[in-house]
Amino acid sequence: MKLKQLSVFLENKPGRLRELCALLADNGINMITISLADTEQFGILRLIVSDCEAAKTILEAKGFVAKITEVIAVEVNDEPGGLRDVLQVEDAAGISVEYMYAFTIKSGENAVLLFRFDDMDKAVVALKSAGFKVLDRVTLFQHSEN
Amino acid sequence: MHTQWNDRESLIHPASAPDYLREEQLHKLQLQRLRAITKHAYDNQALFRERMDASGVTPDDIRTLDDIRKLPFTQKTDLRDTYPYGLFAVPMNEVVRLHASSGTTGKPIVVAYTNEDIEVWKEVMVRAYACAGLDSGDIIQNAYGYGLFTGGLGAHYGAEALGATVIPISGGNSERQIMVMRDFGTTAICSTPSYFLHLIEFAEKMGINWEDFPLRAGIFGAEPWTDEMRDYIEGKTGIKAFDIYGLSEIIGPGVGMACSEQNGLHIFEDHFMIEIVDPVTDEPMPDGQEGELIITTLSKKAMPVMRYRTHDITSIIAEKCACGRTIRRINRIARRSDDMFIIRGVNIFPSQIEAALLKVEETLPHYQIVLYRSGGMDQMEVQVEVTAETFSDTVRGVEAVHKQLSEAIAHILGIRVKLTLVEPNTIERSMGKAKRVIDNR
Numbered sequence: 078m079k080l081k082q083l084s085v086f087l088e089n090k091p092g093r094l095r096e097l098c099a100l101l102a103d104n105g106i107n108m109i110t111i112s113l114a115d116t117e118q119f120g121i122l123r124l125i126v127s128d129c130e131a132a133k134t135i136l137e138a139k140g141f142v143a144k145i146t147e148v149i150a151v152e153v154n155d156e157p158g159g160l161r162d163v164l165q166v167e168d169a170a171g172i173s174v175e176y177m178y179a180f181t182i183k184s185g186e187n188a189v190l191l192f193r194f195d196d197m198d199k200a201v202v203a204l205k206s207a208g209f210k211v212l213d214r215v216t217l218f219q220h221s222e223n
Numbered sequence: 224m225h226t227q228w229n230d231r232e233s234l235i236h237p238a239s240a241p242d243y244l245r246e247e248q249l250h251k252l253q254l255q256r257l258r259a260i261t262k263h264a265y266d267n268q269a270l271f272r273e274r275m276d277a278s279g280v281t282p283d284d285i286r287t288l289d290d291i292r293k294l295p296f297t298q299k300t301d302l303r304d305t306y307p308y309g310l311f312a313v314p315m316n317e318v319v320r321l322h323a324s325s326g327t328t329g330k331p332i333v334v335a336y337t338n339e340d341i342e343v344w345k346e347v348m349v350r351a352y353a354c355a356g357l358d359s360g361d362i363i364q365n366a367y368g369y370g371l372f373t374g375g376l377g378a379h380y381g382a383e384a385l386g387a388t389v390i391p392i393s394g395g396n397s398e399r400q401i402m403v404m405r406d407f408g409t410t411a412i413c414s415t416p417s418y419f420l421h422l423i424e425f426a427e428k429m430g431i432n433w434e435d436f437p438l439r440a441g442i443f444g445a446e447p448w449t450d451e452m453r454d455y456i457e458g459k460t461g462i463k464a465f466d467i468y469g470l471s472e473i474i475g476p477g478v479g480m481a482c483s484e485q486n487g488l489h490i491f492e493d494h495f496m497i498e499i500v501d502p503v504t505d506e507p508m509p510d511g512q513e514g515e516l517i518i519t520t521l522s523k524k525a526m527p528v529m530r531y532r533t534h535d536i537t538s539i540i541a542e543k544c545a546c547g548r549t550i551r552r553i554n555r556i557a558r559r560s561d562d563m564f565i566i567r568g569v570n571i572f573p574s575q576i577e578a579a580l581l582k583v584e585e586t587l588p589h590y591q592i593v594l595y596r597s598g599g600m601d602q603m604e605v606q607v608e609v610t611a612e613t614f615s616d617t618v619r620g621v622e623a624v625h626k627q628l629s630e631a632i633a634h635i636l637g638i639r640v641k642l643t644l645v646e647p648n649t650i651e652r653s654m655g656k657a658k659r660v661i662d663n664r
Contacts, residue, residue, distance in 0.1 A: 142614045
């Protein structure tokens with residue numbers, strides 16, 4: 078029930094993000110969503126893409142450091158309190174968020190929240206038992222292709 | 224008003240007498256001391272004796288000054304390999320002081336002094352100050368770091384022996400340096416040239432007018448600098464900027480010093496015998512031609528260093544100096560014959576950076592060292608390529624790697640330097656020996 082995410086190390090220098098995007102575009106890799114964590118010195122780009130393994134191979138061949146990591150995707154209603162409800166469950170279970178980002182599904186009704194928790198397995202169990210819809214890869218892409 | 228630097232130079236300080244010896248007197252003294260120190264080192268330094276025996280040379284073979292060429296060279300690695308006390312030539316109860324400087328791989332090099340050695344050191348420092356026209360009336364602010372580094376205590380005791388007033392302020396805290404310089408009426412400052420450049424910038428920000436300061440001389444050393452830097456310092460502040468030369472392995476500061484003519488550095492040849500050799504063939508170079516400076520300590524008892532390879536590239540100025548001193552001069556050190564560089568007075572070899580990186584990472588990452596100037600100071604940046612092994616998905620993870628690498632380097636060098644993680648393959652690969660140092664200064 079976890080989703081594969083691609084993490085890439087980026088130096089803070091002009092044009093670097095564009096180069097990466099061009100590389101993926103030229104190879105027909107679609108980005109479902111993207112998040113950039115930046116510090117004074119460097120950035121970490123996190124991507125959900127149509128083909129994670131292929132994207133990794135393509136980027137590594139061009140000298141990027143890329144790593145496949147896992148996140149948990151939770152579908153919530155796109156309305157006030159959606160994220161709060163998820164966090165309530167995790168707080169109660171004593172699980173912390175390491176980072177997160179989000180996107181809305183094209184239909185506009187639901188939002189997908191992507192989380193990296195300190196204890197991923199425990200987080201999935203907690204969310205599911207609280208009745209949340211935890212998405213796997215297949216359903217996520219079905220949504221986004223609607 | 225500035226006091227002119229040479230107002231008081233008409234009197235020769237008694238300690239400076241050897242600076243004015245006739246050539247034959249100097250040579251006689253040098254030969255006498257060379258023979259004695261060769262015998263002392265042969266009798267008390269195992270490494271030297273082994274090398275002499277291996278080449279079939281005995282101390283009795285030293286009959287002329289040119290015979291020094293029969294003696295084996297001493298390398299910096301010899302000091303490291305015999306760490307800590309292997310080259311000491313007197314019993315420990317005769318050693319009154321130890322100093323240390325950074326070695327090539329993180330282990331420091333330890334040097335020792337007897338009471339007599341300390342006296343010699345004071346004497347050459349007095350002669351160095353006298354070269355700059357300083358005397359007992361001066362107030363000397365010593366901004367060299369105090370501690371294991373020879374600069375601080377060397378400059379300190381020399382200034383006291385001169386009879387001057389010493390302000391042992393040590394390095395750092397620029398605001399206090401400026402305040403003390405003004406309030407205490409400092410007439411001369413000792414520091415690295417890069418630190419003084421930093422002080423100039425700092426003083427400008429504070430809105431200081433150098434005309435209001437009685438400062439008239441700067442004694443700058445412990446790192447290579449240029450005539451352009453000297454002109455800049457003198458133009459900005461109205462002081463005279465003097466180059467002082469020395470190295471811990473030999474004694475510390477006070478091996479050589481620029482005089483009022485500011486054309487090269489006089490070497491205190493009665494204590495330090497110099498040769499210039501071709502760094503590749505070891506053949507002696509004629510006066511005026513560049514080569515590696517080789518120094519033999521003629522008086523140092525605790526740890527004589529015979530024919531030390533400084534890796535400093537310079538040449539001997541044969542012409543007599545207009546200041547009247549007869550001891551010879553060398554040109555300002557232009558560059559080195561190895562890959563050592565100096566940042567904030569600290570000797571640094573790329574191999575030390577390698578050793579630090581290997582403490583954190585299992586295999587040596589691609590890295591390069593970029594030297595640049597910022598805020599008037601020489602700075603270095605270490606760029607390290609991120610690898611699949613060191614890259615983690617979280618900012619915290621990457622910052623932890625950054626911190627580990629920075630601390631490993633700070634631990635080995637003793638100073639903090641800028642470290643940047645860069646993407647793979649961004650550091651240029653070269654055929655053969657990697658170019659590790661990019662000098663943008």
